[in-house]
Each structure stands twice: as structure tokens, then as C-alpha cells.
Amino acid sequence: MLVSLRPDRTAAITxxxxxxxxxxxxxxxxxxxxxxxxxxxxxxxxxxxxxxxHSRLILDTPTSRVGSxxxxxxxxxxxxxxxxxxxLHSPMNGLPxxxxxxLVETREGNxxxxxxxxxxxxxxxxxxxxxxxxxxxxGAEMLVDRKDVERRGDTRYTQWCLIRNDPIYVLGEFTTxxxxxxxxxxxxxxxxxxxxxxxxxPGLLARFDANGDGExxxxxxxxxxxxxxxxxARRQRELDAAPEAHLxxxxxxxxxxxxxxxxxxxxxxxxxxxxxxxxxxxxAAGAGVAxxxxx
Numbered sequence: 056m057l058v059s060l061r062p063d064r065t066a067a068i069t070x071x072x073x074x075x076x077x078x079x080x081x082x083x084x085x086x087x088x089x090x091x092x093x094x095x096x097x098x099x100x101x102x103x104x105x106x107x108x109h110s111r112l113i114l115d116t117p118t119s120r121v122g123s124x125x126x127x128x129x130x131x132x133x134x135x136x137x138x139x140x141x142x143l144h145s146p147m148n149g150l151p152x153x154x155x156x157x158l159v160e161t162r163e164g165n166x167x168x169x170x171x172x173x174x175x176x177x178x179x180x181x182x183x184x185x186x187x188x189x190x191x192x193x194g195a196e197m198l199v200d201r202k203d204v205e206r207r208g209d210t211r212y213t214q215w216c217l218i219r220n221d222p223i224y225v226l227g228e229f230t231t232x233x234x235x236x237x238x239x240x241x242x243x244x245x246x247x248x249x250x251x252x253x254x255x256x257p258g259l260l261a262r263f264d265a266n267g268d269g270e271x272x273x274x275x276x277x278x279x280x281x282x283x284x285x286x287x288a289r290r291q292r293e294l295d296a297a298p299e300a301h302l303x304x305x306x307x308x309x310x311x312x313x314x315x316x317x318x319x320x321x322x323x324x325x326x327x328x329x330x331x332x333x334x335x336x337x338x339a340a341g342a343g344v345a346x347x348x349x350x
Contacts, residue, residue, distance in 0.1 A: 069102040073336050088347045096340035099333045106330035109311055113226065120299055122185030124229050128306055131207035132319065133183030135190075135223040143177045144327065147205060147214045153179040154192055154314075156199070156218040162209040170210075181223045186301060190225055190314065195280035196317040198322065217316055227314045228306040231299050241287055248283045 083091060107231050119129040135153045137143065142151045156174045160167040181188045199215040206212075217223065252259050263271060263279045271279070305312040315322055 069098055069105075069333070072098050073102070073107075073333075073340075085347070089344050092343040092347065096337050096344065099337035099340060102333035103330050103337055106326045106333060108329060110323045110326035112311060113313070113319055113326065116226065116319075118319065119229070120185040121181070121183050121188045124301075126230055127228065128310060129229045130319065131181055131183060131188060131223075131225045131229070131303060133181045133188075133223055135217055135219060135221045135316075136180040136182050136187070138178060138189070139220060140181060143175060143179075144217060145214060146173060147203070147212045151219065153177075153217040153219065153221070154197070154199075155214055156197065158213040160211045160213070162211070167211055179217070181225060181303070183194070187305050188225075188229070188301040189300065190223070191304045192314060194313045195227070195312045198317065198325075200239075202314050221316045222318065224313070224315045224317060224319055225303050226311060227303050228310075228312075230302050232274070232302060238279045241284075244287045244290075245280070245283045248286060249280060252279065252283070313329065 113130075113314075115129075116130045118127070118132050121131060121133070124131065137151065137153060143153065143155075144150065145152045145155050146157055147155075152175075154175050154177070156172065158172050159170045162172050176193055178189050178191050181190050197215070199217060201216055201218070201221070203214045203216070204211065205214075252262075259279070260269065260273060263275045263282075265275055265278070266272075313322070317325070
């Protein structure tokens, strides 16, 4: 079952507001109908513009490769892999997953009432054949196809999850950490390291007080400075030798951060569909306002 029946949270709220306003028309006096329908039209126009913007963003952004992606706002598509270390397990069935959202509901009469919702925040990897990129799901809109439902007595568990080797689509902020520091400043790093050593006065004396007089004289301080330069150079060599680490995360501002197991074309069509739905609601609400004002 496709989670596309449940739009992203903002679209869900927008649709719920439109439905609530439409329902209010039948419960309020006729004098309030133009105002209620006008509000519904405004909310629907917001939903329409947002859906169109997201669909164009997804369909018009070219898919980049991890190994050659530019720094900044990009689109990636590959297969999901777990990070090294302890694997993440589903709280519903204990199976290994990359990400999950678990909705727990309890039966009250003939209705299912939400009890709690749990969402994982562990990072995972995307592999597109050209390299690996860590995906941080914090703040992302998750549109996931895989859905499992399990009932245990009067409790119902609904889980959306990503598992190993699932296709993963990500639209967000791509950054590369590691090998090269474009703002490298050896003098500043030496000064910071010396300040760190100086803050630990007993340790500084133990390392550089050659004559044991309890003071660091000029010659001993120069020896400490030379050692700090060697330490900074060693750290920089280790940094240069380290492999690059790629990370996908939430962009600054209000730009869309989207993670899904659907391909980009399908996602774009999904937002287009919601755009048409909101457009139809806006037209219907606008027509309702015109009709109420002329009758």
C-alpha cells in the first residue's frame, strides 16, 4: 500500500483544513458561507502552488552521482545500505531496517485511536555505484512505499520502513567532509593547540620544563611551539590521507528535503496529482463563493 495516499505533513494539514472548511459550510448559517468558502479557496491555492513547486523541483533537478556531485542542493538515487556498527532494528518485529516510522493505535469501540508514533533518526548509506553517501533523515519529508500492518489484540501497529538494498531517492544538501579543508590555517591551528596546552599548566611543565625550575622559559616555549607545528602537520597529513566522507542533510532555510524509495518520475507525478486535486478544490470553492454572493 502506497504512502502517497498520506501526503507529506504540510499537504495533509492543508487537505484537512480544506475538508474541515467544506464541512463547516453545512453547519454554519448562509451568511458565513462566502467567508468559509473563501478561506478554503485560499488554503487550496497554497496547496496547489506548493505541490506544483515540489513537482517541478523534483522533475527538473538532474540526478547527480555521489562521486562527482557538486556541493550544495542536489538529487541522488541509489540503493540503501546500513552504516557500520550496531544495526537498527524495527520495534515492531525486530528485523534490521535503515529507517522506520511506527504508528501504534488502540481500539476504542469501532474506532482506532492513535496511542503513539515513533520515528527513527539513525543515519544510513546510499550507494549509487560511484561512491557512498551518508543520509541524515533528521528533518526530512519521508515518502515511503513499504508498509506493514500487524494487529495484536486491541492494538494495531502500522510501520513504514526502508530496508537494505531498497532504492533510495534523496533531494537535499550534499556536502563532502574530510580530505581537504579549504579554510586550512596552520598558524591558527598551532596557536589554538598551544593555548590548549597552556591551559593545562601541569601537563605543559611535564612535557617542556627541561630544567625543572617550574617555569617555561623562552627556549622551552620555542620547543613547545616547534612540537605544536609538528603535531598540526601530522594531523593535516592524516586528514589528507583520509577518504572523503559525503553527507546528505537538510538544507538551510525552507527548501525541500525529501527521502523516498520511489523513483523521481513517480514522485514528480505524485506531487502533480496533489496539485490538480488542490486546484480543483480552489476552483470549486471559488465558484461556491461566487454562487453564494449572487443568490
